[in-house]
Amino acid sequence: EYGIVRPKGYTVSYHATPEMEKHHFGQTHPMKPWRLTLTKSLVTAYGMPFAMDNYLTREATYEELNSFHSNDYLDYLITAAPEDQPRDIDNPDKEVKFNLGGSDCPLFHGLYNYCSMSAGSSLDAARKICSNQSDIAIAWGGGLHHAKRSEASGFCYINDIVLAILQLLRIYPRVLYIDIDVHHGDGVEEAFFSTDRVMTVSFHKYQPDQFFPGTGALEDNGPKNEHNPGAHHAINVPLNDGITDEQYEALFKNIIGPINERYRPSAIALQCGADSLAGDRLGRFNLRVQGHGACVRYCKSLGLPMILFGGGGYTPRNVARAWAYETSIAIGADTRIPETIPEHTPWRAHFIHDTLFPSLEQSMHEPRHNRNSEKRLREIVAHVHEQLRFVEH
Template identity: 50%
Template sequence: MRSKDRISYFYDGDVGNVYFGPNHPMKPHRLCMTHHLVLSYDLHKKMEIYRPHKAYPVELAQFHSADYVEFLQRINPDTQHLFPEEMAKFKLGEDCPVFDDMFEFCQIYAGGTIDAARRLNNQLCDIAINWAGGLHHAKKCEASGFCYINDLVLGILELLKYHARVLYIDIDVHHGDGVEEAFYFTDRVMTVSFHKYGNLFFPGSGDVKEIGEREGKFYAINIPLKDGIDDTSFTRLFKAIISKVVETYQPGVIVLQCGADSLAGDRLGCFNLSIDGHAECVKFVKKFGLPLLVTGGGGYTKENVARCWTVETGVLLDTELPNEIPDNEYIKYFAPECSLRIPTGHIENFNSKSYLGTIKMQVLENLRCIQHAPSVQMQEVPPDFYIPDFDEDEKNPDERIDQHTQDKQIQRDDEYYEGDNDNDHNMDDV
């Protein structure tokens, strides 16, 4: 085990200022809430804080089609009515609306995950965190499930330059379909997704029988769950499967998507997980001592998302957080009790022991088809993407920065704004 993990944390206050529109469940503002909770517990003092670079269109096109990236860059709320065919082709509209600063929002969250991967590749940290990332539904040529750019795929492509095998783990309540699809035919990435499946639940994929194809056969693992799964069942299954996966696949690096919509009480979720149960998965993955890239993902009850990712930042820093939330810009959201932990849910658990046992047996059976860790011939490492020099703002995010600049980056004045621009809307806090 490493003596002390070096942790890089990526955050740009602008990412929380965008607004998907009234009644839309995705509230990027939850990222500001998370960040201020992290600050209020003084966790930033134990990490290196970086503002990510804004990913260049040419970087986004490492996975996404160039015409899709170009359209995202060009479209805005005032002009979208002029492009009905492209809007339909690229699946923009209701779930994935066009909003102000949409492309910049994508550049920031994708830039964070790409930078996180590069720091890990260059052994500048042991764990890299980008809570703004984890948008796992976006496809090569289309938006899906509130996701426009798939930062996870871009981060994994970056990691593949230095690692023969990358393990991707997803604990969002929704199936990590975009990431699975991107690597469905390769053995260099193993995708493991724990999610709700059935009853037309979005995105409708993720059956245990979906295992990958061609060279990727047996390298996609799906754990389809039913409503109401609790901490005990979830963590027991998670630990049994993940320990076997790591032992069999022997990854060089792990990417962990921590979607918080699998928590009890989520507006779009249907599980009974407590924050401690969710965080137990993070703790377990950390124990393998492998380089680790951690992202956010879904999560639609904002104050619980902020609680969860703050607790998990603490877990990654080996820091136990007091239950009483310290005063911060967003304290009113955590009132009246202002405590970090939330009660578990009361949805009936439809995951019987025999159902979970069968799923586990099928997954372990598939893993046995990979007799030993696959040997991947390592080619020469391709260079990091060449990005031309621009101005001072675009300087290399990997360079260490002095304390004054770092402080300025953590607490920018424009991150503190009064009130929350979505409070008037009836879908909030449902």
């Protein structure tokens, strides 16, 4: 109804299920799977499903999860019940196995179903890219970048991104992983630390001991041993509070452009964590929906097959705005969707302001002070370019 049509000779697939969205991490926990419902409602109100192939996600199988995660960990994840949740008062000494059951990664009803649905959406997306049936595949329920082989971490239990990239590697010689979540993409970096077939690039707030997870310094570029193929293939862009759209966009292009030219990836995996937006409950940046989306648009312009993953994002109305806008960018309809949120959008009242692009003032009471100097950003770009001199191809 907004004149959104299927792009010619170009296929975008959308992988989701309402099953995932009904799970709860707990009353006060910042991760709200319901933000996926809000996202879908906006995508639908704008008429975008007509321009995409829409797939209902299935649960990933044990064997699929096992392609990265250990049996010990998966077996515990299957059987661990909310009753196993250690309670500080009743049982202060109860051991937390695999980092499961603490406050960040609680055990909740249906946890295994939630995890396998998230992984299922990312694996389906990867398979569509491998079979050339999609040019861009979208899995907003994925993007859980902190999970390790045998450990849950930072609201993430199963690393769906690692699973999806492992699928891409069956077909594509080199995969570029880009992570614009406000947190460091440590789990994905670690999984591909020793290979040159994946280059990982994370942009994040960096302040060890003050901001999770505390890793991802500028100088951390992979194994220090020059003979390890993974050397120079981990790129970290540590940032401070309050970075703006203008700075972030320039930084993104100055880093991803040269990486694309030098590394020549055959596919892109882009984690679009929306906690880098202004006004996020956990984030620290001043990005607007347009600035966040500009990263997606730039990646699309490189013309490579691409998966878009979700990730963090703790102010649901802004998560929905960003991911709906980025869906429109994927289908090439971003110049055609109206800025005013459609009248008939379910839960429209949740958006507070009726625009897709709230101003900084609308997103937060007072914009954060920008602690990123131009000088420091230039140093970061120079350091990354220096790393690229060591990258072959």
